[in-house]
Amino acid sequence: MMKLSLSGISQEYVTDKGETVNAVGETDLEIPEGEFVCVVGPSGCGKSTLLNVIAGFLEPTSGSVRMDGKVITGPDKQRGVVFQQPTLFPWLTVSKNVEFGLRINGTSASERERIVTDVLDLVGLADFHDSKPYELSGGMQQRAQIARVLANDPSVILMDEPFGALDAITREKLQNDLLDLSREKRKTIFFITHSVDEAIVLGDRVIVMSARPGQIIRDVPIKISETYGRPLKGAELRDTPEFDVLRDEIASSIGLSATDV
Ligand SMILES: Nc1ncnc2c1ncn2[C@@H]1O[C@H](COP(=O)(O)OP(=O)(O)OP(=O)(O)O)[C@@H](O)[C@H]1O
Ligand SMILES: [Mg+2]
Numbered sequence: 001m002m003k004l005s006l007s008g009i010s011q012e013y014v015t016d017k018g019e020t021v022n023a024v025g026e027t028d029l030e031i032p033e034g035e036f037v038c039v040v041g042p043s044g045c046g047k048s049t050l051l052n053v054i055a056g057f058l059e060p061t062s063g064s065v066r067m068d069g070k071v072i073t074g075p076d077k078q079r080g081v082v083f084q085q086p087t088l089f090p091w092l093t094v095s096k097n098v099e100f101g102l103r104i105n106g107t108s109a110s111e112r113e114r115i116v117t118d119v120l121d122l123v124g125l126a127d128f129h130d131s132k133p134y135e136l137s138g139g140m141q142q143r144a145q146i147a148r149v150l151a152n153d154p155s156v157i158l159m160d161e162p163f164g165a166l167d168a169i170t171r172e173k174l175q176n177d178l179l180d181l182s183r184e185k186r187k188t189i190f191f192i193t194h195s196v197d198e199a200i201v202l203g204d205r206v207i208v209m210s211a212r213p214g215q216i217i218r219d220v221p222i223k224i225s226e227t228y229g230r231p232l233k234g235a236e237l238r239d240t241p242e243f244d245v246l247r248d249e250i251a252s253s254i255g256l257s258a259t260d261v
Helices: 047-055 094-098 100-104 109-122 138-151 168-185 196-202 224-228 234-238 241-253
Strands: 004-014 020-031 036-040 062-067 079-082 156-160 188-192 205-209 216-221
Touching: 004 047, 020 047, 020 062, 020 216, 036 047, 036 196, 047 079, 047 156, 047 188, 079 138, 094 100, 094 109, 094 138, 100 109, 100 138, 109 138, 138 168, 168 196, 168 234, 196 205, 196 234, 196 241, 205 241, 216 241, 224 241
Parallel strands: 036 188, 036 205, 079 156, 156 188
Antiparallel strands: 004 020, 004 062, 205 216
8 A cells, every 4th residue: 555645636726816726737646655755846836735735734626645545634743744944933942842743742741851852863953952943053943843743753754845945065964864864764755855966865756747737747766776786875876877867867857957956
């Protein structure tokens, strides 16, 4: 059984002026458990819309999404969402932000403490339990956001350009850490990015969407690590000839020249 299964999904919006916007065209997608799927496509092609449908924030105009075979009817803590801009509560410490969902679920104080320590260690924020979000850099805030999602131990993580606002060095560090984490924890990840490079570095598979109404026009398996017989990451992965081939192929399918990505 597939972890996530989208069948016949489409999404129309009606604007304030009463115009219909066809955001996502008929879309089918199957994602097995533990797969890291990256999604690229032109701006406005419906990537975030698709993520919101999978999250359960938005009811699709047609079709349905199933998780573990069950139709998704609303948000669920089994699906954690990380957005581009950190959405931490500014008045709470990092720990309190991270344990927020656990408190709502009635998790005991000792269990919360164990989980918070665990996930903050995992994202490299062990020394920042008592810091306020404004005391953290952008990259650290994104780590805290990821920790908050991990605290709920979701089986699916949906990420909407989570590293888009970060500088190149921080971004690469977070990419490497996310790769380690996904390989270790076998989470199913749906990751939207504007960067073709980032998609290839992270994904087991890259989905390319067309301009609006967005539809899947390419579904590219990324097998560079398999070719080399070990998990590659970072510069090592980028330096392979296979990487360049995939980059050109994916960039040209969204109408970009390789220098734009
Ligand atoms: N609530 C809304 N009401 C009306 N139109 C909307 C709404 N949300 C999104 N749209 C439109 O739907 C289309 C798809 O938007 P969406 O945010 O999913 O695109 P995207 O691929 O995530 O773009 P970007 O890469 O810029 O983030 C766009 O044309 C957008 O203007
Ligand atoms: Mg978007």
